[in-house]
Amino acid sequence: KQEVTQIPAALSVPEGENLVLNCSFTDSAIYNLQWFRQDPGKGLTSLLLIQSSQREQTSGRLNASLDKSSGRSTLYIAASQPGDSATYLCAVRPGGGSNYKLTFGKGTLLTVNP
């Protein structure tokens, strides 16, 4: 059974700092991995998707990497801003193509202080 773990559970940084959020998963047979952002009481906003054959994806100040064989992904946020404060979730989709469910980690609560 796939398990997804995110470390740290919470992170507080001053504005402008670069930071890394970690995600690990127990079964390396994944189809893809998605990073989401969740604001309090709100839905999930997709940030980046990395296919199993890819090593990284970039969108603006965000860069996500994937090391499938070791079961790890990182989300790098450059020059953090107070508006980046949210919970960041990592989710993996199992391999095979006919399984659609995403398995989520519990998230990292990020606070960026002005």
Place this chain on the structure above:
Amino acid sequence: EPEVTQTPSHQVTQMGQEVILRCVPISNHLYFYWYRQILGQKVEFLVSFYNNEISEKSEIFDDQFSVERPDGSNFTLKIRSTKLEDSAMYFCASSVSGGRADTQYFGPGTRLTVL
């Protein structure tokens, strides 16, 4: 930019009552999903739906749950006889193709409170 929408945003019901949660997926998407998040816990998969049938479901999705696409735009989740432990945020999601590059887009959620 197209979005997944969900109604109502908050539903309060008595234990044992039936509830229907509604979703309008993004218009050109073909795959639809329901997830839930109990307060303080992980987001959990419930069911996926394609071509008017369930393609995958979790152990949570028992006989009390059902899904339907009653017309070309709506996708619903019905809970027949709600229990206290069904209290959660329910998210609808949709995606285009189900392929390797397929992003699942989530709606804002319906908070279900069972009293």
